[in-house]
Amino acid sequence: MNDALRVDVDHATGIATLVLNRPQQRNPLSTGTMRALTAALRTIADDAAVRVVVITAAGPVFSAGHDLSEMVDRTLDDERAVFEVCTELMDTVQEIPQPVIAAVQGPAVAAGCQLVASCDLVVASSAAVFGTPGVRIGLFCSTPMVAVTRAIGRKRAMQLLLTGDTIDADTAADWGLVNFVVAPDELDDRTNELAARIAASSPLTLAIGKQAFYRQIDLPQDEAYELMSETMATNAVTCDAQEGMSAFLAKRTPTWVGK
Template sequence: MDDAVRTDVDARSGVGTITLNRPQQRNPLSSSTMRLVTAALRMFGGDSSVRAVVIAADGPVFSAGHDLSEMVDRTLEEEQAIFDVCVEMMDAVQQIPQPVIAAVQGPAIAAGCQLAASCDLVVAADSAVFGTPGVRIGLFCSTPMVALSRAVGRKRAMQMLLTGDTIDAHTAADWGLVNVVVAPADLDAQVRALATRITSASPLTLQIGKQAFYRQIDLPQDEAYAAMAGTMATNAVTCDAQEGMSAFLEKRTPVWLGK
C-alpha cells in the first residue's frame, strides 16, 4: 500500500489501524489517499480476525481536508469524480461490519472533519479542533455538512458551516461530535481501551447493531420501530444471542461463536 496510508493489525486485540501518513502536507485527503483508505477499510471489513478499526494520523494535524491543488482548473466531471471518491470512502466507514473509531490528535478540517464525523466513535486529544471553513475560500463544505449535521444537529452545524470557525475538542464533545476528550499523551491508550471494551462483545452482534443503527437513524419513528423489531427478533435467535442470554442467567462468561 502507498505510504500515504499505513495499515497494521494488533493480533492480540484484533484492532486494525489505518494511519494517514503525510504529516508534512497536513495529511490531505487527495483522491489517491481516499482510495487507499477505502481499500484499507474494505480489507479490514472482510477480515474476521479484525474486531475493530481505528483511523489515526501521523503528525500534528489529523487532516486538513481535500487536496486543493487537485481541484484547481478542473472540469465539472473531474471535480465530480473527486467528490464521488470522497463519498465512497465515507460510506465505507459505515458499511464495514466492525466499529470504526477516529483517533483525532490535532486539527480535523473540512473533509478531515467529515471523516471524523463519519466514524462510529471519536476520541480526541484536547489539542484537536474541528472546522468546516470552506465558505472562506468560496467552496461551501457541502459534503462535510452531511456527516456534520447528523452528528451535531442543524443549528450547530450551520454555525460551523456559515462562519468557518473551528471548535475545540471539549466543545465538540459537548455538541456530540466527539465521545471522549483526553490529554494528547493518553490518546492512544484511551482509543485502545475503548476498542478493547467494544470487542469483548460478540462480533456478530456488533455487526448487526452497527448496520441496524444506520438503517434506522433517519427513518420516521414508526418505521424505525417496525424495522428494528424484526432486526431484534432475528438477532435473538442467533447462536451468540442465545449463548449470551444463557450465560447471563447462569452467571458465567459467554463464549462467542460469531454466528
C-alpha cells in the same frame, strides 16, 4: 497500498489501525489516500478476526481535508470524481460491519472533519480542533455538511459552515461530534481501551447493531420500531445471542463463535 496510509492489523487484539501518513502536508485526503482508505476498510470488512477499526494520523494535524492541488484548473468531471471518491469513503466507514473509532490528535477540518463525523465513535485530544472552513476560500463545505449536520444538528452545523470558525475539543464533545476528550498523552491508551472493550463483544452482534443503527436512524418512529423488532428477533436466535443470554443466566463468561 498508498504510502500516505499505514495499516496495522493486530489479530491478537482484534483491532486494525489505519494511520494517515503525510504529516508534512497535514494529511490531506487526496483521491489516492481516500481510495486507499476505502480499499483498506473493505479488506478489513472481510476479516472476521478484526472487530474494531481505529483511524488516526501521524504528526500534529489529523487532516486538513481535500488536497486542493487536485482541484485547481480541473474540469467539472474531474471535480465530480473527487467527491464521488470522497462519498464512497464516507459511506464505507459506516457500511463495514466493524465499529470505526476516530482518534483525533490535532486539527480535523473540512473533509477531515467529515471523516471524523462519519466515524461511529470519536476520541479527541484536548489539542484537537474541528471546523468546516471552506467558505473562506470560496468552496463551501457541502459534502462535509452531510456528515457534520447529522452529528451536531442544523444550527450548530450552520454556525461552522457559514463562519468557517473552528471549535475546540470540549465544545465538539458538548455538541455531539466527539465522545471523549483526553489529554494529548492519553489519546492512544484511551482509544485502545475503548477499542478493547468493544472488541470483547460478539463480532456478529456488533455488526448487526452497527448496521441496524444506520438503517433506522432516519426512519419515522413506527417504521423504525417495525424494522428493529424484526432485527432484534433475528439477532436473538443467533448462536452468539443464545450463548450470551445463557452465560449471563449461568454467571459465566460467554464464548463467541460469530454465528
